[in-house]
Amino acid sequence: MHEFKLPDMSCGHCLAAVTEAVKEADAGAEVDVDLPQKTVRVESSLSREQLAGVLSEAGYPPAS
Structure with a gap:
């Protein structure tokens, strides 16, 4: 399970x-x-880095 903050x-x-x-x-x-x-x-079966990339491409970059 990966959790992201999307400001x-x-x-x-x-x-x-x-x-x-x-x-x-x-x-x-x-x-x-x-x-x-x-x-x-x-x-997801995707890595945290892959998911962060997907979110960023959609216009919602995760906070560091």
Whole structure:
């Protein structure tokens, strides 16, 4: 399980975009978004670095 803080995520559209981006990269991924906390937890076969790249490409770079 990987958890990322996504400071640029602020609305339902953002939530959908993050979920869709992860699912496109790994269709079997489980995605749990906490919009008020601006976090996403992902269970995936992809590495943390790969997931961070997917999120960044979607416009939601994880905070360091």
